[in-house]
Amino acid sequence: MSTVTDRPPAPPETPAPVPAAMRRAAGRKRRVPYWLLLPGIAWLLVFFVAPMIYQASTSVQTGSLEAGFKVTWHFATYWDALTEYYPQFLRSFEYSAIATVLCLAIGYPLAYTIAFRAGRWRNLILILVIAPFFTSFLIRTLAWETILADGGFVVQTLNQLHILDLTSSLGITQGDRVLATPLAVICGLTYNFLPFMILPLYTSLERIDGKLHEAAGDLYAKPFTVFRKVTFPLSMPGVVAGTLLTFIPATGDYINAELLGTTNQKMIGNVIQSQFLRVLDYPTAAALSFILMAVILAMVMFYIRKAGTEELV
Amino acid sequence: MRWIRKNLVVFAGVLCLAYLILPNLVVMVFSFNKPNGRFNYEWTRFSTDAWEHPCDVADMCGSLGLSLQIALYATIGATVLGTMIAFALARYRFKARGTTNMLIFLPMAMPEVVMAASLGTLFLNMRVPFGFWTILIAHIMFCLSFVVTAVKARVMSMDPRLEQAAQDLYASPLQTFLRVTLPLVAPGIASGALLSFALSFDDFIITNFNAGSTVTFPMFVWGSAQRGTPVQINVIGTAMFVIAVLVVVAGQLLGSRRKARA
Numbered sequence: 001m002s003t004v005t006d007r008p009p010a011p012p013e014t015p016a017p018v019p020a021a022m023r024r025a026a027g028r029k030r031r032v033p034y035w036l037l038l039p040g041i042a043w044l045l046v047f048f049v050a051p052m053i054y055q056a057s058t059s060v061q062t063g064s065l066e067a068g069f070k071v072t073w074h075f076a077t078y079w080d081a082l083t084e085y086y087p088q089f090l091r092s093f094e095y096s097a098i099a100t101v102l103c104l105a106i107g108y109p110l111a112y113t114i115a116f117r118a119g120r121w122r123n124l125i126l127i128l129v130i131a132p133f134f135t136s137f138l139i140r141t142l143a144w145e146t147i148l149a150d151g152g153f154v155v156q157t158l159n160q161l162h163i164l165d166l167t168s169s170l171g172i173t174q175g176d177r178v179l180a181t182p183l184a185v186i187c188g189l190t191y192n193f194l195p196f197m198i199l200p201l202y203t204s205l206e207r208i209d210g211k212l213h214e215a216a217g218d219l220y221a222k223p224f225t226v227f228r229k230v231t232f233p234l235s236m237p238g239v240v241a242g243t244l245l246t247f248i249p250a251t252g253d254y255i256n257a258e259l260l261g262t263t264n265q266k267m268i269g270n271v272i273q274s275q276f277l278r279v280l281d282y283p284t285a286a287a288l289s290f291i292l293m294a295v296i297l298a299m300v301m302f303y304i305r306k307a308g309t310e311e312l313v
Numbered sequence: 314m315r316w317i318r319k320n321l322v323v324f325a326g327v328l329c330l331a332y333l334i335l336p337n338l339v340v341m342v343f344s345f346n347k348p349n350g351r352f353n354y355e356w357t358r359f360s361t362d363a364w365e366h367p368c369d370v371a372d373m374c375g376s377l378g379l380s381l382q383i384a385l386y387a388t389i390g391a392t393v394l395g396t397m398i399a400f401a402l403a404r405y406r407f408k409a410r411g412t413t414n415m416l417i418f419l420p421m422a423m424p425e426v427v428m429a430a431s432l433g434t435l436f437l438n439m440r441v442p443f444g445f446w447t448i449l450i451a452h453i454m455f456c457l458s459f460v461v462t463a464v465k466a467r468v469m470s471m472d473p474r475l476e477q478a479a480q481d482l483y484a485s486p487l488q489t490f491l492r493v494t495l496p497l498v499a500p501g502i503a504s505g506a507l508l509s510f511a512l513s514f515d516d517f518i519i520t521n522f523n524a525g526s527t528v529t530f531p532m533f534v535w536g537s538a539q540r541g542t543p544v545q546i547n548v549i550g551t552a553m554f555v556i557a558v559l560v561v562v563a564g565q566l567l568g569s570r571r572k573a574r575a
Contacts (some may be wrong), residue, residue: 117323131554143355144336253424289427292424
């Protein structure tokens, strides 16, 4: 790792007077980055930025699929969408916040183990962390139907440990069922996005110099104090990246709610999907995804500023 | 007791790993099931039927082929475009650099459903027929950023003196690029390409909005969750898992052997 940091910075460009031929060559060279960027950036502009703008315009259109849609600055679509679907909005943020916290709580010990305790098992464990990616995530989510099945091993154990009583009183399960309850959806979200938490955590933990731990220990810090004052602050970039990578996709997800929940667990993604693909109400779908995008971007900006990490890109 | 306390974090880590792996094991075990009804959620009895006749389910293998094809083309497209952007960002200072970085970051920071719905709306209004091409366009779009990130990191960490040395030894710019730069950046390009392939092959949300009536493998699985899940889905899932793990392990071995030789 140290060889990377030891390298000298790239030589600065020298703005010295140069002959005409060289200046022409330099001019050509100055255009090189633009040629390199052109195709990829054009792709993003046409198929990412333009749709976003187009969507903003669709959200204030009225009309029907047969008669065509026209921009009528119909902002009431936003109001109607919000008043009708705010429960799904709130639920999305609630589920995905819980799932993100769970991912952090579950993922941190594993990332820590891989970074500091795994020794020669490190690569094997890393492969095992990435391995779930290799099976289609829809199939894996369906597997939770088996794992959490009524009267199955997991549900019975949870029942015997009286954990289900606790979660029922919290309102995230019902009776002795886990499937088709908020808990199932949260569990699926946590599972699906856990690797997105573990990998950035591991990357930032792995960069920490082990000698810092020794130094803290030499200065009579207890193990937990070492963690609280040294390890955790140094892993902050990983925590920020991991929580964002978990929270953002989890908020827009509709697969877990659809496969593991019922209509009472629908998230905002489910609403957008059904408005777009079933109801064919494109203005409402556009308004909803525009609100979702705005809220998430605002949260991301706020969060990055608070946590003070700009190293994400 | 002290030993337990010292290794508490490792126990927690192992539990987390078990949570991650458990569904894969379930998928694997249930690929040998012979369910009674249409749904493969309950263990009935052992059978290798599904493994012997993986393509017996109508349309499934066709959708698998389509997914592989789209993933291959999307990977090629995203890797070429993304590598070019990565070189521009890592090697040159130019005016729109900050904006370009932002443009690369945004697709990764956007919930998929937002990109999916907006692109779908555009295609719909431009009367572009949904199908193979709209899926491919969408996949290249969202894979691009991941390739840029992977390749850019690699180019940035490269020692610029190696290229200078090549030029000092009278290598032409093209020779320098092909024989020095490219081999050094190759691992970054490879990891970007692999990531693209995996993302594209497994993508559901964006495909769901932009496929029309075309059925990729994830779309097939989604549909089967409503109609009944054939055991063959688990066979494909397990086979994908085994193949991918073998590829990764082989890559690791190759890498460590090369390191040992160097």
